[in-house]
C-alpha cells in the first residue's frame with residue numbers, strides 16, 4: 001500500500017483553517033492557531049481528504065509527498 005506524507009510549510013501557513021474545514025480528520029488548528037497534522041502518513045482511504053486540504057489552502061502551504 002502506498003503511503004504519502006502530508007507536509008506543511010510553516011513559514012507559509014497563515015492559519016486560515018481551510019484545510020481543517022476540508023478534512024478535519026487530518027488537519028487541526030490548535031488553540032494558538034498552529035496547524036497540527038493529525039495524520040502525517042495517509043493511505044488510499046485518507047488521501048482524498050488530504051488532497052482536498054492541499055487544494056483548499058489559499059497560500060499553498062501543504063503538499064503530499066510523493
Ligand code: SF4
Pocket residue numbers: 008012013014015016017018019020027029035056057058059060061062
Ligand atoms: S489552509 Fe493553509 S494556511 Fe490555512 S491553516 Fe491550512 S495550511 Fe495553514
